[in-house]
Amino acid sequence: MPVQKIATSAIIIGAGPAGAGTSFFLSKSGIPHIVIDKDKFPRDKVCGDACSGKTVLVLNRANPAWMEEINSRRDIFLPSWGITFNAPNGKGINIPFTPQWSKEMKPAGFTVTRFVFDDFLFRKMESPYARIFEEAKIDNIKTSDTGVSIQVTCGSVEYEITAPMIVGADGDKSLVRKTLLNNNTSAKTYAVGLRAYYEGITWPNEDQFIELHFLEETLPGYFWIFPLPNGMANIGVGIPSDVVRSKKINLREQMLAAIKNNPAIAPRFANATLKGKIQGWGLPMAGEKEVLSGNNFMLTGDAAALIDPFSGEGIGNALYSGMLAAEAIQKCREQNDYSAATLKREYDDVLYKRLGNEFRISNTLQRLSRRKWLFNAVINKAHKSPALRDTISSMFADMDLRSQLRKPSFYFRILFNK
Template sequence: MLQTDIAIVGAGPGGAGAALKLHSLGIPCVLIDQAVFPRDKICGDAISGKAATLLNRLDPEFMDRFRESTDRQTGVWGIQFSAPNGTMVDIPFKFPYDKEQEPAPGFVSRRMDFDHLLIEKVLRSDSISFQQGIRIDRYERIPEGWLISDETGNFQVRARLLLVADGANSQFSRKHAGLEKDLRHHAGAVRAYFKNVHPPHPEQFIELHFIKEVNPGYFWIFPLPNGYANVGLGLRSDYIKKRKVNLREAFLQIVKEHPILAQRFAGATMESRLEGYGLPLGSRLRPISGDGYMLLGDAGHLIDPLTGEGIGNAMYSGFIAAEQAQKCLEKGDFSAGFLKDYDKRVARVLGSEMKLSYQLQRMLRYPWLTNLLARWITRHRWLIELISRMYTDMELRKQLVNPMFWVKLVIKLLR
């Protein structure tokens, strides 16, 4: 049996991020994953500036090496949105930007590669005991904390504090923390790898296409190295159920028949299976800690309800959980009351953007409104600049939840 202060279940960006942060704080932990790495994770593979900033803070050299590995990642400088009526809007992450002089704000990197890079760093960190190929099936509350084990009971870990980062289908989150799936705050998505989608975006922006038939979901094309792209389709689960949408069929129909997009796939080849997975969205505030545990990333339903971004949020929650764990160890307090600070900090960091993303997600239910917004943006350069600044200016972003901001904006647009 292994004995530790902190056990982390799941070594995706949430769990690995927490373990690496604990290592930087000088706190040992046991990190367990059912998979043997490198392993894949069904994802769009877009890595936001948020994840890049955290990794840079943790280890600037790691980020430098990642940036240099151009066979494993494509630097991303902005997003192209296309409205249901086909209006295209390019919004750079920085305005203006200089590809030659500055590092890319975001990336696309296959999770097979990106997660493995994190795990390679985990393996170089002597205070992390990494146990891979072990599936945790049992969680037992004991006076000292938790006793967790695999199905056979041959593998056991006794820990004072549990960090649960086992992803969207987290058994602990459902059974022990009581976080049920709520279809209005959950999405389904499918993705496949393609080669030679033509033409690629000239600036290698990631592309989000809002298509009437799958509104308010979107179809994406994210560029990868060597002519590959991650292509997918996602939609909120209540719409999938209500409209009886078969995401796989809808995806293939877009690729084969969509009036604009199908031409871009005419010479492309699908290089993987089309696979689907769930996205627990952070649009509903839920408790993400309890007596002796914290929920990280997808296990805590922390995916952005508009963009589907979960990698950066999982890493953020992992870093915050590690800092909270440090406080717990210092005070010897692992109670639900003390761990509530974790919920508060996660809400402080991610709460306002979740709220805003949820508002925007609901606005995009109306194709006419999406079309109107796209038309306004294409006509007003200052609006592109404003949205672009919002990627990095948190104070500006917070104004978006203020109705007066919108009133002033509409008055300016109508002038």
């Protein structure tokens, strides 16, 4: 059968949050593009299933009706109002995402299984400007002076697709990254995580905040309990790979031991049932300034290693980087220039200007959280001080305030009541 040739303005590899985010904003600008995924949707993705304010922000920018839909479908999307931090000494603090909150307000975030959420995003890509290939195999990616050419097999048909630009939105094991980003095949900081679904765990109160348990044995990573609709919960553990290697940690054993023996956790699982398998996957964490693009290509989401190094959140950053990638493509089209220098200016520099401070703060927090005593001391103080809890709560929305977390003086004042 002859190879079918298609020319388009942009090729996106991967239809997860990063690819969908890119597609939404290309369609908004009327830019024709092709999205290719190796899987058929709906499909699972190992994740904690917690979506933060950045996910809400990008979806609202793409189409405010989508957030209305999410907020009205409590059967599959559970609103999220805050977070509980539990220190290694077992003490916990509840921090709402906004200091004065009520369930009448629009929630700052939500939880939803990735099986449901990624399919929701996938269906929203439908547009006259987007052509989508599922269950497609990429046989080859080549760049030339005029752009990119890829060979794809989908069903029994072979395609040769050409475009001036390719977006790598193909996740942690990105083929685009491996093929086009010379000498740079993986994130500098890396974590590994396990995820399990449980039914029937109990909750300390009806607020059902998402819970991070910084157990002594998981530091600087954490064990999480995230509520989902219909009495389900997403349970997992994520730890930096260097710590897993150096301490020879068996993640699965550690997670099951916490569920069985930890005095703050085990009683809540007394009548709970594991649903399905415990599964693992990698988390490529954001550095402070990495290369994210080159001649005729950009990397987004996990392919660009944009997961928050402290919280482990990557869905919001994947969508956000997709939005910025689409804006950069529009600028490149206006200038008819897809060179590495232009992409660095229009994409890498813009992304680090917007997210760089967040990454710096989270990298600092990740380093500090290796110190158990400091963690215990801060949570102890916050436990006693409503004012400190309000400050931490305000940090979710206020970046200037959050910058305080990088300063030793912040911890000095907390520890010594200055």
